Amino acid sequence: MAPFSGQTQGGSAPDEPQRRIPELEEALRRAEDSSRNKSAFIANLSHEIRTPLNSIIGVANLFQGTRLDLEQKKFVEMLSTSARDLHRLVEELLDLSLIETGRLTLQSEPFPVRSNCSRTIRPLAVSIQERRLSLELQVDPAVPEYLRGDSARMSQILRNMVTNAIAFTPKGTIRVRVFLEEETESSANLHVTAGHPDGGTGAEKRRDTDYSNMERKDFSASFQGAGMGLLIARGIAEAMGGKLWTEFSGSGDRIIHFRASLGKIPSGEALPGKEEKSGKEIPAAAAPLPAEISILVVDDNRFNRSLARTILRKMGGPGWRVSLAESGSEALQLMEEQHFDLVFMDVQMPEMDGLECTRLVRKKETGRDRRSVIIAMTAYAMEGDRRMCLDAGMDDYIAKPVEAEELRTVISRNLA
Structure with missing residues (x-):
């Protein structure tokens, strides 16, 4: 048989892989465009939902500070809880979008491990009490007091682990354990578990899963959000270079596992929340607010403008003078006529957005x-939105829906 010559009857055939390269490049371009369009759609949808949510949650908070009878308090609590649940779903949609497109970014800052765990699970006490369960937190003494990583994302993973454990524990105790698996001079490998102490043990054969094949139908109706939350937690864990998986038995007991490598803090490095010389903790809200200040709130939504003014006046008292502007051009005119110590600037507005307005202010x-x-006070909350605002000349960023304590913190941080 003659050796293959690369030719066929009727002449030479084009190289098939070379011929398909343009097709593959076009398919890749379309896939990337589709991914970008989906991310843009989710970001815009989030913005549209956050805008009315800001008013709903803000007004509910104001009502809770007034004199209400028992029935009214119950109604306001239902309103506030439902709005926060909707806000959580919006956050999860954004996280899913970031994970799917590989655009999830992680912070690397020192944080206190034990207090971070305690603060994370404390708000879940209501759910635990309603199901007549108990909760134990055990942090191994070998775990360093401070580690370097993304404390907010760590809290998000732990919160979803415990929420999932609540959903699958009919009675008894949910135990959260944090222990050190191994360490080097620069890193510490943490292993976190959450679930019933006997989960995954007993006569039944244990099964391990990384959660990717678990079906939503497994989740009880009272914890419908646990499925998507744990899926997101797994994506965050993998972005950290770690792993999240579930170990469970046929009896229904299960334990959620999370493993991650965090950075160790070099000796002598200043730690957040501590005074460098004495080592005494400094409360986050210790810095006093100014007694007198002129504030401008710029927002094209009249409900959000009114809400912000009410919250700020209650917070600062008669010494806080609050003015309102419904557009970037109106804000520029007011800032030409008088000086404002503090400006809360919405980003998306018709005619002139907050970014353009800020650039013109800085130029003037x-x-x-x-x-x-x-300070940007905006419904945009995607990764990169904060950097976009800072690059335009803004000093800080706060995402809607805005809580009164967040406003207090951001004011104190920038004016104290």
Whole structure:
């Protein structure tokens, strides 16, 4: 048989892989466009939902600070809880989008491991009490007091682990364990578990799963959000270079496992929340708020403008003068007429958005003695939105829906 010559009857045939390269490149381009369009759609949907949510949650908080009878308190609590549940679903949609597109970014900052775990699970006490369960937190003494990583994402993973454990524990105790598997000079490998102490043990054969094949129908109606939350937690764990999986038995007992490698803190590095010399903890809200201040709230939504003014006036008292603007152009005019110490700037507005308005303000301030602190107060909450605002000249960023304590913190941070 003659050796293969790369030719067929009727002449030479084109190289098949080379011929398909343009088709593959076009398919890849379409897939990337589809992914970007989906992410943009989810971001815009989030923005549209957050805007009315900001008013709903804000007004519910204001009602809770007034004199209400028992029935009214119950109604307001139902309103507030439902709005927060909707807000959580919006956050999860955003996280899923970031994970699917590989755009999830992680922070790397020192944080206190034990207190971070305690603060995370404390708000779940209501759910635990309603199901007549008990909760134990055990942090191994070998775990360093401070580690470096993304404390918010760590809390998110732990919160979803415990929520899932609540859903699958009919009675008894849910135990959260944090222990050190191994460590080097620069890193510490933590292993976190949550579930019934006897989960995954006994006569039944144990099964291990990384959660990817678990079906939503497994989850009880009272914890419908646990499925998506744990799926997101797994994606975050993998972005950390770690792993999240579930170990369970045929009897229904199960334990959720999370493993991650975190950075160790070099000796001598200043730690957050502690005074470097004395080592005494400093409360986050210790810095006093200014007694007198002029504030401008810029937002094209009249309900959000009114809500922000009410919250700020209650927070600061008569010494806080609050003005309102419904557009970037109106804000520019007011800032030409008088100086504002603090400006809360919405980002998406018709005609002139908050980014363009901020750039023009910073340009006009060139050479002036006084400068306004501008804080983005926006419904945009995707990764990169904060950087976009800071690059435009803003000093800080707060995402809607805005809580009064968040406002207090951001004001104290920028004006104290």
